[in-house]
Amino acid sequence: xxxxxxxxALEECGLLLELKGENxxxxxxxxxxxxxxxxxxxxxxxxxxxxxxxxxKGIGKALAEKIETLVGTGELPYLEDLRLEVPExxxxxxxxxxxxPKKARAIHLAxxxxxxxxxxxxxxxxxxxxxxxxxxxSQAKILRGIERVRSxxxxxxxxxxxxxxxxxxxxxxxxxxxxxVEIAGSVRRRMETSxxxxxxxxxxxxxxxxxxxxxxxxxxxxxxxxxxKCSVVLKSGPSADLRVxxxxxxxFTLMYFTGSKDHNVAIRARAQSMRLKLNxxxxxxxxxxxxxxxxxxxxxxxxLGLAWxxxxxREDRGEIELAEANTLPALLEIxxxxxxxxxxxxxxxxxxxxxxxxxxxxxxxxxxxxLCDHSQAAAYAGxxxxxxxxxxxxxxxxxxxxxxxEFTVLKGIEVxxxxxxxxxxDDETMARFDLVVASIHSRxxxxxxxxxxxxxxxxxxxxxxxxxxxxxxxLLARDGYAIDLRAVLSAAxxxxxxxxxxxxxxxxxxxxxxxxxxxxRGLVTSINPDAHRPEGLDDVRYGVGTARKxxxxxxxxxxxxxxxxxxxxxxxxKARAAATAT
Numbered sequence: 001x002x003x004x005x006x007x008x009a010l011e012e013c014g015l016l017l018e019l020k021g022e023n024x025x026x027x028x029x030x031x032x033x034x035x036x037x038x039x040x041x042x043x044x045x046x047x048x049x050x051x052x053x054x055x056x057k058g059i060g061k062a063l064a065e066k067i068e069t070l071v072g073t074g075e076l077p078y079l080e081d082l083r084l085e086v087p088e089x090x091x092x093x094x095x096x097x098x099x100x101p102k103k104a105r106a107i108h109l110a111x112x113x114x115x116x117x118x119x120x121x122x123x124x125x126x127x128x129x130x131x132x133x134x135x136x137x138s139q140a141k142i143l144r145g146i147e148r149v150r151s152x153x154x155x156x157x158x159x160x161x162x163x164x165x166x167x168x169x170x171x172x173x174x175x176x177x178x179x180x181v182e183i184a185g186s187v188r189r190r191m192e193t194s195x196x197x198x199x200x201x202x203x204x205x206x207x208x209x210x211x212x213x214x215x216x217x218x219x220x221x222x223x224x225x226x227x228x229k230c231s232v233v234l235k236s237g238p239s240a241d242l243r244v245x246x247x248x249x250x251x252f253t254l255m256y257f258t259g260s261k262d263h264n265v266a267i268r269a270r271a272q273s274m275r276l277k278l279n280x281x282x283x284x285x286x287x288x289x290x291x292x293x294x295x296x297x298x299x300x301x302x303x304l305g306l307a308w309x310x311x312x313x314r315e316d317r318g319e320i321e322l323a324e325a326n327t328l329p330a331l332l333e334i335x336x337x338x339x340x341x342x343x344x345x346x347x348x349x350x351x352x353x354x355x356x357x358x359x360x361x362x363x364x365x366x367x368x369x370x371l372c373d374h375s376q377a378a379a380y381a382g383x384x385x386x387x388x389x390x391x392x393x394x395x396x397x398x399x400x401x402x403x404x405x406e407f408t409v410l411k412g413i414e415v416x417x418x419x420x421x422x423x424x425x426d427d428e429t430m431a432r433f434d435l436v437v438a439s440i441h442s443r444x445x446x447x448x449x450x451x452x453x454x455x456x457x458x459x460x461x462x463x464x465x466x467x468x469x470x471x472x473x474x475l476l477a478r479d480g481y482a483i484d485l486r487a488v489l490s491a492a493x494x495x496x497x498x499x500x501x502x503x504x505x506x507x508x509x510x511x512x513x514x515x516x517x518x519x520x521r522g523l524v525t526s527i528n529p530d531a532h533r534p535e536g537l538d539d540v541r542y543g544v545g546t547a548r549k550x551x552x553x554x555x556x557x558x559x560x561x562x563x564x565x566x567x568x569x570x571x572x573x574k575a576r577a578a579a580t581a582t
Contacts, residue, residue, distance in 0.1 A: 002043060003037050003038060003040055007035075008034070009070055010031075010033045010037060010063075010067075010070075012082075013078070013079055013082060014028070015091075016086045016091070017082065018101035018102065019090050019091075019101045020082070020085060020086060020105075021105060029058070029060070029063060032058045033067070036056060036058055037067075044067070048067070048068060048071055089115035089116055090104055092115075092149070093107075093116065095145075095149045096145035096146060099142055099145060106132075106133060107119065107131070110380070111380065115477045116146060116149065117474045117476050118474055120143065120150075120477070121504075121506050123139050123140075123143045123146070124532070125349055125532050126349045126351055129349075147236075150237060155195055156193060156236075156237055157193055157476065158193065159539075159542060160236060160237070161193075161194040161238055162190075164236055164240070165197045165199065165240075166183070167218070168197065168213070168216070168218075168242075169183055169199060171212060171216060172199065172201055172213065172242075175203070175208060175212050177204030177208060177209075178201055178203045179204070180200075180201065181199060181202070182200055182254050184198040184199065184200050184258045184259075185198035185257055186259065188258050189258060189259065189312055189314055189315070189549070190311070190312050190542075190545030190548065191549075192546070193475060196240060197234075197239070197240040197241070198240075198243070198257050199213075199240065199243070200243050200245060200250060200254045200257060201242060201243070201245070202244070202246065202250050206227065206228055206244040209244050210242060213232065218234050218235055219234060220232075220233045220234060220235045221233045223239070228243060228244045228245065229241065230242045243257070245281075248282070249282065251294055251296050251297050251299070251300055252278075252279070252282055252300065253280050253281070256280035257280070258314060260315050262315060263314040263315060263316045263319070266320055267320070270306075271304055274304065275287060276303075276304070278304075301323065306324055307324075307328055308323075309328065310328070310331055310548065312331070312545060313548075313551065329551050329552075330553055331551065331553065332527075332547050332548055332554050332560065334544045336554040336557070337366065337544075337557075337559055338366060338559060338560060338562055338563065338566075339361065339366040339367055339368035339369055339563065340361060340366060340368075340527075340528065340531070341372065341412065341435060341437070341466065341500075341558065341559050342372045342414060342437050342500060342528035342529070342530050343370065343372060343528075343531045343532075343536075343537070344371075344373050344414075344530070345357055345371060347373045347382070347384065347388070348373035348374040348381050349378075350373070350531075350532040350533065351533045352533050354371055354396060354409060355399055356534055357369060357371065357534060357537075358399065358403075358407060358409050359534075360534035360535075360537055362407050367406075367407060367408065367563050368407065368409070369408075369409050370410040370434075370437075370559075371409055371411065371412050372412035372435065372437045373392070374413075374414055375414065375424040375425060377418065377441070377442070378414075378416055383416070384413070386425065386426075386428075386429045389413070389425075389429060390432070392411075396409050396411050408563055410434040411433050411434045411435070412433055413433050413435075413437070414468055415437070415439070415464075416438075416440075416441055416442070417438050417439060417440045417458040419442070419446070421453060421455065421458050423458065423463065423464070427463070427581040430463040430577070431581065433463075434567075434570055435465055436464050436465050437465070437466045437467075437468040437528070438459075438464040438466070438468060439468030440454070440455065440472055440481070444472055446482075451482055452484040452488060455467070456487065459491045459492050459495055459497050460491065462573070462576055462580045462581075463577045464495075464497055465498065466499070466500050466526055466528075466558070467492060467497060468500055468528070468530075469502040469507050469509045469530070470483075470485065470488060470500075471483060471510070471511070473507065474506050474507065475506055475507065475508060476506075477506065485514055486517060486518075489514065489518045489521070492518075493522045496524075498524040498526050498558050499518070500525060500526050500527070500528045501525055501527050501543045501547050502530050502543070503527055503528060503529045503530065503540050503542050503544070504529065504536075504539055504542075505539060505542045508543065510525065511546075512546045512547070512549035515547065515552065516550040516551055519551060519552065519556065524558065525547065526557060526558035527557060527559060527560075529543070
């Protein structure tokens with residue numbers, strides 16, 4: 001073992017001990033030992049053999065034994081044990097500039113989080129803003145550091161991949177001679193995460209298109225370039241491929257590279273059954289003859305006896321059979337939304353006032369906003385107690401009076417589901433709300449049966465209208481808690497409770513596959529941005545993509561309903577709940 005590896009191992013011991021909260025003298029001893037090793041003029045083996053190592057100031061008996069083990073075997077059981085004891089995510093936090101072990105441990109203990117994704121989410125939800133020793137400035141600095149770390153990860157959230165893809169599409173569309181350009185791949189299918197970005201272009205000059213693509217300021221590295229394809233890695237992390245094709249090949253290339261693989265296999269098999277050959281360049285009769293004229297994807301599907309299939313549905317999950325029967329659903333569009341539910345304000349952990357959130361919603365053409373700040377159990381998020389609930393409702397009444405019917409703020413709450421499934425407020429307080437979103441924010445580690453029973457009890461409460469982020473997952477950061485989700489969805493259908501698609505790109509929870517399972521059973525949803533700032537309202541676009549993948553139509557989405565219909569639905573539920581409570 002050379003000096004660098006030995007020093008790094010010793011320093012890692014010190015960092016891990018500090019993350020564990022060990023005695024500072026002990027942690028510093030390992031850091032000092034690392035510096036001593038780096039300053040050696042001989043290699044570690046010679047240092048040990050000379051007998052000088054245990055005589056070196058700062059190298060005590062315990063350290064000397066560990067150094068001998070490391071140099072002699074290349075391994076150290078003590079270090080391996082430390083790695084097992086300290087969550088891997090905390091070690092990843094140390095890659096963030098300015099976030100040392102002490103601060104990392106403080107966040108870990110205060111917020112009970114341990115992954116990079118959880119830390120990012122906490123920063124974006126203002127969890128560090130009021131944390132002792134931190135604040136808005138350090139929170140923003142940590143967020144910037146996370147972006148740097150994440151730029152080297154293998155998969156990327158839909159928000160990153162889609163926004164980069166749309167920016168590149170705009171760049172290419174502005175190039176003289178570019179006639180057609182579209183996003184393809186998993187980004188077009190609106191998958192939760194993507195490894196890369198695919199774009200297909202028709203251009204008079206392939207060279208000009210690829211020059212602009214490769215020369216864009218967002219490109220970190222050009223990894224390949226040929227006559228019709230250029231591959232790059234973006235500074236934000238994802239790789240991106242540009243394919244320049246002929247006008248005739250464009251719809252076939254777009255369809256092929258949109259995927260999914262399973263959908264493509266099924267479509268090619270259908271073509272073969274019709275004595276046709278389909279590939280990324282053309283659709284041709286196997287026995288010769290004139291190929292069908294296909295100027296776009298719809299014409300390709302039509303030549304195969306199918307209605308055009310929206311990209312989001314192309315997963316070989318029954319969409320081909322629906323297209324054959326011409327019974328594909330009229331999918332939800334973002335323009336179908338009449339308002340948004342489950343948003344936060346500065347009354348809890350949001351960064352904007354109720355009025356600022358409402359005005360931002362109005363600017364987006366919506367007619368209502370469900371304000372659902374946290375309840376009292378979420379003390380870390382400034383949760384409201386019953387007295388503050390009353391104060392907030394007075395403020396909302398005053399604001400709604402000023403809107404004079406042109407816009408409505410619904411008096412909502414994101415009420416915590418306690419460990420036993422009870423809600424965080426008594427019936428008297430619950431009766432004050434227009435809208436109740438029930439969510440789990442603690443005790444994620446309960447056994448599957450207990451967690452399921454917990455959420456089923458909450459769903460059965462007559463006060464609950466919507467279940468918030470039902471599995472608690474954070475994409476690329478944390479798996480959902482152990483739960484029999486379909487039992488919960490079945491209970492939601494039974495009690496007429498909606499289950500949201502939390503549109504935050506870190507969540508997209510309910511998962512589209514489970515939503516697709518619930519729809520034919522009568523499940524209703526809502527597309528909730530869970531916004532903590534005005535710009536967060538735009539996250540609904542990611543939730544709409546998830547809902548479309550599930551096959552959702554506007555009638556199944558609470559916030560695609562006009563305000564009068566939504567208020568009628570909520571009012572009926574509140575009347576039943578009040579009758580039950582009395």
